[in-house]
Amino acid sequence: MAKSPITVERWEEAECAVHLDVALPIYKETSAEPPYREGPEEIADFVDRFAQEVRIPRARLVVARCDGLAVGFAFGYPLPPDAGWWKAMDEDVPAAFAAETGERTLAVIELSVRAGWRRRGVAARLHAALREGLGVERVTLAVRDDPEAAPAQAVYAAWGYRRVGHWRPADDAPLSRIMVLDLAGTAQLADR
Numbered sequence: 358m359a360k361s362p363i364t365v366e367r368w369e370e371a372e373c374a375v376h377l378d379v380a381l382p383i384y385k386e387t388s389a390e391p392p393y394r395e396g397p398e399e400i401a402d403f404v405d406r407f408a409q410e411v412r413i414p415r416a417r418l419v420v421a422r423c424d425g426l427a428v429g430f431a432f433g434y435p436l437p438p439d440a441g442w443w444k445a446m447d448e449d450v451p452a453a454f455a456a457e458t459g460e461r462t463l464a465v466i467e468l469s470v471r472a473g474w475r476r477r478g479v480a481a482r483l484h485a486a487l488r489e490g491l492g493v494e495r496v497t498l499a500v501r502d503d504p505e506a507a508p509a510q511a512v513y514a515a516w517g518y519r520r521v522g523h524w525r526p527a528d529d530a531p532l533s534r535i536m537v538l539d540l541a542g543t544a545q546l547a548d549r
Contacts, residue, residue: 361424363479365486373411373418380430387469392505419486421479429470431483435493436462446522446535463491465498494541499533
């Protein structure tokens with residue numbers, strides 16, 4: 358029996374908001390798993406953040422489907438010049454590394470694949486479609502710094518990401534690794 362093909366759809370900026378109903382069930386499902394174990398409050402925070410972030414120039418939502426079923430999604434945007442991404446890290450970074458133009462660095466805000474569809478190349482397809490045509494120098498993301506997140510950390514490392522620091526969004530929040538994938542050979546920070 359032949360496998361059904363994975364198709365990928367992509368929406369830009371305000372179009373993303375219309376498709377929250379596609380991404381939200383995947384987010385609810387995957388964020389309930391370890392190491393996240395998110396509940397209604399965190400899901401509501403995701404919905405609020407998404408509503409704000411789709412307004413950022415060149416924001417993108419990418420959805421993977423198989424036989425019409427949404428099996429994964431990715432959401433991100435190029436960091437605007439006033440982004441606080443690098444300032445939120447626990448470590449100090451050089452000003453030249455942290456300088457953003459709105460075109461330099463793509464931030465992957467969410468990359469989620471349903472459990473039954475993992476290890477099938479879906480995440481890689483979503484990651485590639487999110488980046489496609491943006492012409493950015495690098496890609497960044499945050500991943501939990503937790504042994505239960507080791508599979509995700511390993512995938513990102515295999516894709517060429519390296520850790521450049523840590524951040525904790527609130528005193529009681531879990532620690533995350535900030536990772537960077539250098540597409541232009543210009544990264545200036547060593548693995549931390």
